Amino acid sequence: SLLCPCRSAVLSKMAEQNYPSLTEVVKQVAEQQHLQSSEIEKNKTILFQLQAKLQELEKEMDSILLETKATEREIYLHDDAIEVTKHHCENLEAQVRALYSENMKLRLDVETIQEEYEMTFARNSEYREKIKAHKNLFREMESKMPVMIELAKKKAVVTELRTKKEELMHDLQNPEGSVTNQVQEEITLLKREITSVKEFISKKTGLLEEEKKMHAKLRKEIEVSH
Template sequence: EMAKQNSPSLAEVVKRVAEQQQSQVSDIEKRKAVLFQLQAKCQQLEKEMNSILLETKTTEREIHLQDDAIEVKKYQCENLEAQVRALYSENLKLRCDAERAQEEFEMILARNNEYREKIKAHKHLFWEMESKMPVMIELAKKKAVVEELKTKKEELTCDLQNPEGSVIKQVQEEITLLKTEITTLKDFIDKKTDLLEEEKKKHAKLRKEIEVQNKRYDAILKRLHCQLNKVHSNKRQWHWNIQQLEKKAAELRKCLGVAELQNI
């Protein structure tokens, strides 16, 4: 009995076993959760590592591209340096050519100035000789006439601008005469227009009468044509009748000739 009392009962054993199993299941679940977390973290770390590797490759590619670009730039710089040296040499040559051209230009300018002075002296001498020529004297006279005409033109312009000027009065008188002539011509034209209208009316009346006469003559002409056609028809009929009578007369003559022969 003491042993029975000291030994646990079956229910307690089952309960303990169940509690142990429950504890083990809980531990397993916790470990699974930790495992899932570790797996997720591991996947995240793998993704980050892949991303870092990709960035590293991209960076290496960019470094290679930059190295190539640096080489290209270096080559371009060398070419530019060569071009600069060539341009510097060409500039030196051009400077020498420019200095030589400047010297030649100064020499040509000096010769041109000397030639210009000679031309000026020659022109002055020519003008002096030309002013004494008859043609130039005549030209001077014509210039004086032109100046005089210009003066008269200015005087006439001033006179035209003055309402009381003689030219204005003369023009006004001419305008009055022209107006009178225009009025006379208008009256004459009006009279001629009236006469023309009367003539038009007469012509219209005559045209109507002529149309009536033409219609009458057309009717007469048609009637005459009909009569002429009838005459032609009668003529043909008469001609046919005459031919028939001539045939009968010929037959009668034959008959008479035969009768006379028989009587003989």
């Protein structure tokens, strides 16, 4: 249709004033919409990336929380173990102190026993010397006793009689020896003499044993008095 004169005038005036045409306006609007759509898509992509990153961070946070709770449990367990170990160490320290005290006491006891042993050893050495001297004196006195002197004489007689007996036995075996009857009589006399000497020795030996017992009793009394 034909444009009215007024509208034509307006368009002419707009053209004169360099206003954009309708096509250009539509084109500009379309470009702006495209830019806005691109910006929106870009923002959506960024938002998606941020959401994904947020999910990862939330997962990491959950993992960190779990690790933190596990660490706290371990800390509690370590605290309990430390408390038990501390109590055990205190007990060990008490035992060490007790052992040290006992060791010191034992050391003192050992030193005391050592001193007592040395004193006892010295006393025993002195006692042994006294006993030795007493035994020597007793032997000397015993050798001078009349009984021992008489016993020694009788032993000498017995030895002499045995010698004579052996000589007579030798004569009996000799065809040219003395008369048999005389020898037998002498042998009989010798046997009687030997029997008499044996009885005497037995009697004196009994007396000697009694004297030894008496001396032993006296020696014990001397030991007790020391």
